[in-house]
Amino acid sequence: MSSAPVSTARIANPEFQARLMDAEAAASLIKPGAVVGMSGFTGAGYPKAVPLALARQMDEAREAGNPYAIKVWTGASTGPELDGALARAKGIDFRLPYNSDPLVREQINSGAVQYFDMHLSQVAPAAWQGFLGPLDVALVEVSAILPDGSVVPSSSVGNNKTWLDRADKIILEVNSWQHEALHGMHDIYYGTALPPHRKPIPLVTPSDRIGQATFRVDPSKVVGVVATDIPDRNAPFKAPDASALAIASHLLDFFQNEVRVGRLPASLLPVQSGVGNIANAVLLGLMDAPFEPMTAYTEVLQDGMLELLAAGKLSMASCTAFSLSPEAAERLNGEMALYRDRIILRPQEISNHPELVRRLGCLAMNGMIEADIYGNVNSTHMMGSRIQNGIGGSGDFARNAYISIFMAPSTAKGGAISTIVPQVSHVDHIDQDVQVIVTDQGLADLRGLSPKQRAEKVIANCVHPTFRDQLADYYARALRDSYGKHSPSLLKEALSWHQRFIETGSMLAK
Incomplete structure (x- = not known):
């Protein structure tokens, strides 16, 4: 899927316009082994054109005998154009903090991808604390770049503020599919800090606005701007059973x-x-x-x-x-x-x-x-x-x-x-x-x-x-035979239900 031809009307700042390029050129700026902070949270607001181009380049490199992969940080799960495409190209070496793509899941469980599963509230602080290491590139989807150089987020915020602040280089995907009326819906708070300089966050009701409507982006770090018009892709919800x-x-x-x-x-x-x-x-x-x-x-x-x-x-x-x-x-x-x-x-x-x-x-x-x-x-x-x-x-x-x-x-x-x-x-x-x-x-x-x-x-x-009688029987015997009576447990049996399923395909005792 190409990012062109699409409208560039939402890139209103001349300095950012000068960095306009196609997705293939932008993808080539992401080198093997790079740590890339990408936007995206539950299939919303993730970059689409550049990851697809990057996956194609990874495929070509692998066919030429030069496979390479990158480390991917996100807000949470993304979409098939990002996690799915990179996984098919065997292009993910490390992933955090949350994933729902089935192919990435398969690669994690086979040991091909290292995965750091962590509380979502802790990702940005961990990045600032430094123990996650340096962030080479921020690849972030936005909905517009305003004349003054401020950047309007798209359909997710996630960790994007941190990626934009921490990364050495920035690539922006400006997606005109995202509605213009998103401008004004965001509340980007810049008041967090590391200890010992933390102050209370001044939010006391869900309706409080404590920040600003746009991201601050250092234009000197922006190495590429790509115009896109690609919808978010979320799976439909099933009717409640x-x-x-x-x-x-x-x-x-x-x-x-x-x-x-x-x-x-x-x-x-x-x-x-x-x-x-x-x-x-x-x-x-x-x-x-x-x-x-x-x-x-x-x-x-x-x-x-x-x-x-x-x-x-x-x-x-x-x-x-x-x-x-x-x-x-x-x-x-x-x-x-x-x-x-x-x-x-x-x-x-x-x-x-x-x-x-x-x-x-x-x-x-x-x-x-x-x-x-x-x-x-x-x-x-x-x-x-x-x-x-x-x-x-x-x-x-x-x-x-x-x-x-x-x-x-x-x-x-x-x-x-x-x-x-x-x-x-x-x-x-x-x-x-x-x-x-x-x-x-x-x-x-x-x-x-x-x-x-x-x-x-x-x-x-x-x-x-x-399963009720089977569980009641286990509990009755645990009450009688457990080493302690506070939280009765039969250590030899506590995980036997799982082992039975692995061996027989059912947790039911025969």
Whole structure:
């Protein structure tokens, strides 16, 4: 896919116009072994033309016997023109901090790609602290370059401010597909600093604007500007199935009870929602709930949140990126001006900042792969060793939320896997950070409960009937035979369910 011919009208500064080039020329500026900070967060605002050109050059080099790869830093996941294209060219040597591309995942799990999975709020501070090493190139998609040289972000902010500040060289993709009305939607905060010079971040409501609408870019570092007109590519959301609808129903009942007993205000507290079909089903379920006006302080704006904004149920959404189906993205682009004052896009070090999450009292709703009977949650690894995507921002919110909720269907793989197990095969969220577990079977409120009380509630409310007796039997024997009685565990059996699945294709005992 070529970046030309496309309009260059959005490159309004002469100094940047002088660096205009095609994608092939820009890609040639990225050398083997380079560390490249790329824009992109959940398939929004990622560079498209230059990575595709770079992948073609990598293919040609490999065919000539000179393969090369680069190290890729991003905000989170990207799209097929970036992660997918570079992976097909075997061009990624190292990746951080989050990935959802299936081919990159395969290469990570085969050992071909080194992967650093980390909390999203920590990426920018880690880059500034220096232990990630130098950043050679920032490759960032933007929606416009203004006459004064300031740069308008596109459909995600992510870590772009940090990449632009830290990189030795900068390549900008100016994408005219991104709506012009994005200008004014962003809030780029330049007040962060390393210790001992940190000051409080002056944000007290999701609607606060504490920064500026554009990026500052040092023109002396800009080595290339590429004009593009390529849409973001996000997968469509599936219609909620019975399991997702049941999870949404349990959560809405829980929220209504929290309001009724006075633990939540009638409009709730700012909601945070992870990415995926279940999270989207929960958001859509809020449409008919008696909570308004709601606000959101979250990572991404999904279809359900856009529906809530359109209906007036949600008064403000603060996030770092869009994560919309193609249909919802088209709708938003058609009505962008209507939403410009009701959506704020921030750097992810602000959208996911633990202090702000706690200050605002977010209601954190995130997905999981599995949970154990004591409330420990695995959100990253299949059977303990195969990474799925990464921890993303779930840890940023879980430990600091007003209420920390994890949700998933009670079974997976057609019923062969129980989501609730004796012991999780990998721990991302310790039981002290998990307050509520929800499956299609029911909801377990674990707040204030001892480990044994937690186990009894999880088994009674969240386990699929196919596995309930098997898990209850394990727990009864653990109570009797465990080395200690505080968190009873049978060490020889705690991970046997996972091993049974690996060996037989099912966690069910025969």
